[in-house]
Amino acid sequence: MKRGFKLLGIVIVSSMLFSCGQGAVKPSSLYPKNPYSIPVSEYETSYMTTTPQVDIFLPNDYKTSGKKYPVLYMHDGQNLNKWMVAENISQLVMEGLMDEIIVVGIYCRNERAFDYLPPAEGLPNQCPSGGLSEYGKFIVEDLKPYIDSHYPTLPGKEHTALLGSSFGGIATYYLTGWMPEVFGYAGVISPIFRISVDNAEALNPGLHFSKNIKMYIDGGWIENNYNWWNMIDSMRVTKLWLLQQGLADGTNLLYFEDPKGMHNEVSWADRLRNPLLFFFGKADSPLEKIEIGMSPAKIGLGDESRIYATAYYADGVRETPFPPKFVSSDQSVLAVDAQGHAKGLKPGKATVTIEYKGITAKEEVTVLGKSVSLMTVKFTVKTPEPVKSMTVKIIAKSGDDVQGGIVLNKIDGNTWSASVENKKGAWIEFSIVNESGLKGILSKDGKSTKKIVFTANYETEIKITGWK
Structure with a gap:
């Protein structure tokens, strides 16, 4: 689905609150409670020392519906239930926003970092790398042909998606760039681009994304046990590079920074609606509103903060406008650059404004007389x-x-x-x-x-x- 420009309003005044996610997901009624585990002997590979276990979620009526289905391949397939995959898809189907798909979950091996990372120098000892190419060959040459020959799939790249989180996000990013003839959709969730920024930048020129690719990138501001802001910065650098390659917001790219997002399956399940509808949604969805937020939420004299904007579409998809163009009405009170870096310079009030896809959002910020810290x-x-x-x-x-x-x-x-x-x-x-x-x-x-x-x-x- 393309993120359109159909407007339901002109000026939105926000409430400086974090977005609160999508709420509880309804139990699945269109898929079985648990995925089916395919016997490893059915799709064994010679590209890896041991063949990963694979689970598959199939619509309950796939044998009788007469339909063929798009396929979403997911890394860390042992976590399909933690991601609430069947529940998320069922809810969107019942809302009339998408049709059923097949989901293939590829378990990680003990050599997870090795399998999911491209060759890289200077990584920590616990992060061996370099096995991603062989892992990709396993998916494309062994697993995918088996899935396409045994289940009612739509095998073309325009119906084939790849998605993963953390190291799995990196694996998705590179495999779709290395194999654009196979994957038409890339879900890059909480990617650890920052694991080796120099290597990431060196490898980018070797990637060739399809002109028709749809790539979803997201990350959380509260990625526990990680240097979270390095994640956001590296995501931003990556998005700018992709824009330079000709990918376009709404058409090829959907980008989201979740201010409450953490590095776990609960957060990823909450955000799964975004890539599912961007990849498989039935129709364009209008942009409803934009909200401006700030973290930390209060700012005083000499304090620094980050201002962000969240765009909300009618179907519940969330997007972060980036690069943004924030403007402060009084730079002598609240200095704000275009990227949202803010600093309180003197007590008083200033209004922050952003315009995105024809909608303008404004937020009044009060700079307190002393530092809130x-x-x-x-x-x-x-x-x-x-x-x-x-x-x-x-x-x-x-x-x-x-x-x-x-x-x-x-x-x-x-x-x-x-x-x-x-x-x-x-x-x-x-x-x-x-x-x-x-x-x-x-x-x-x-x-x-x-x-x-x-x-x-x-x-x-x-x-x-x-x-x-």
Whole structure:
């Protein structure tokens, strides 16, 4: 399906909230509860040391319907149920948005990274690479001919899709570029392009995507246990390269950055609607609205944030306009570049605007008077005997200078207090000095230094047991 320009509105004012996904997927009624496991002996390959297990989801009535079906090949096929594949397809079919398809799930082997990655230099030891070519030959020369000869498929590339996540996203990207005569659709989910950016850029010139290909690329902003922003940046670089090759938004490419997306099957199942309808949808779907969001959602003086836009189509498909063209109404308050990098420069309000496919979205942003990342630590200092004065001497620190310095306020001769602000994650190490220049002993082992980490707002007490 082409992502069209049919407009249902002109100006959309958004609510600065993350998109909330598609909600619960209905149970499958058009497919069996579990896929059928094809005996390995039926499609054994000589290209790999062991042949992967393959599961297949077939429509319940495939033997009697008289229909032939498009085929979606998926890597990590052991996770078809976790992706809620049958449920997602059944729901879209019942909504009248697509027809049934056949889904072939190829299990990963223990050598997953080797099978899914092209040759690459400088990868971690746990990421051997270079087996993707042989894995691709297995799919194209052994598995696909078996599937086409034993099940009612539409075998042409215009009916054949490949989809995978993580390393499987990389495998999909390269195999469709190496074999454009076989695959007409590529689902590139949470791809680890960043595993070796230099190698990825070096390999791109060897890829030849069909002029009629449909490629879906997505990734999450909360890819746990990964350097998530490197993923987004590498996706953006890849999309720009694809645009330079002549692929077009809506026709060849659908691109989505999920602000709440994580690196797991739950997130991928939630986003599966996007590639299914882009590949197999029955008709064009109009763009309904655009929402602007920001992460972090609040911004103060000196803070930085990322502004993003999400386009929503009538069929529930979500898209991220990229490259965007954000504009701030007052760059002296909120500096925003075209890519959405924002910085609060002074307290006040500014309106961020984006126009995409004929729809304009606006969002008013308030820059607060101080950084929202400032943490406050309040501490009380108690001395064994009254002192006339005390000062705090900072010995080491991380991040910015302590906001406003540290001023000790006298409560009585033996008790003093202070309130310190700094950005979250920063720390300071200091000693406390009396009017005679002596340092306070702050621990049982005689240390005269104290470290405060600004992890949250909290209160603490410091007891001085003597001076040295």
